[in-house]
Amino acid sequence: MMDHEQPQEEWLRQLLEEEALPDEGFTEAVMGRVDHWVKLRRFLLGLTWLTAAIVPLLTAQFLGELVVSNDGNPSQLAVYLLFLLLSSGVCGGFWIEVEGGLSLERGDGS
C-alpha cells in the first residue's frame, strides 16, 4: 500500500508513530449525536410529508371553491391533485437534497 518515493524517511515514520488512542467515551459521544440525528430526521420526515398532504388539501378547499364558483363546475379534485403533485415535488426535492450524498469530489481541499 505504501509508496516508495521517499524510502529514506523512515525516521519521520517512526517520529509520527503513535500508540492507539484510548476511547475515553468518544464512541458514546458519537452515538449520542447519531441518536439525536436519527430522531430529528424522523421528526422532519414526518413533518415534511404531513405538510405535503395538508397543503394541497387546504389549497383545494379554498382555491377550489374560489375558482369553481364562477362556472358552477367544482374542480376541487383537480386543484387538489395539482397541488399534491407540486408539494410532493418540493418535499421530495428537499429530501433528495438532505439525503443526496456527500459531495466528496467537490475539491474542498484545493
Added chain:
Amino acid sequence: MRPKSDIGQLLQRIVVNDDQEAFRQLVSHHQSPVRQFLRRLAGPDHGRADDLAQETFLKAYRYLHSYRGEGRFLSWLLKIAYQEFVKDLRRHKLDLASTPAELIPDQVRPHGTLESRMTVNQMLKDLGAEERAAVVLHYQEGLTHAEIADTMAIPLGTVKTHLRRGVAKLRGQHGAGAGGGSHDGP
C-alpha cells in the same frame, strides 16, 4: 486490525438494517486513527480535534450509503475528516495554503503527553496545513500518494510537492534539534 471483510459486514448491517450497534463497533474501531489525524492537523487543541472527529463520524453515518466500497474505508473517513478540518479553518477565516504556526491556537497546551510527542507537534506547526496533512496522511496513516490526492482533492503532483516541502522542513528541524541523533525539540 479488523479484517476488511468484517468492516464490509458491519457496513452492510448499517446500510441495510440501520444497525446502530454495528456503527458503534465501526466508530470504536476507527476512532483512534481519525482522532490522531485531526489532532496532528489541529495542533494542541485536542478538544477542537475531537469535535471535528465527532462531526466526521456523524457525517459518515448520514452519508454511508454514498460510500461505494472503492478503496479503504479508513481513507474515506479521513477524506471526510480533512474536509471538516478545511471547513473549520474557513469558519475561523484561516488560510489553508499558508497557515502559519501563529494561527494555530496555542493557549491549550498538551497535557500528559510525552516530550517527544510535543516535539513532533511543534515541528509540524511550522508546516502549512496542506503540507501537514500530506505528511501525516503518508507517514502516519500510511496512505499512498494517489490516496492522498483523492483525500485532499488535489492533483497528484501537488501531493508530491507538499510532501517534498514538508519533509524538507521537518528534516531541517530534525537535524537541528537532533544534533547528535537525539529527537529533543526546541
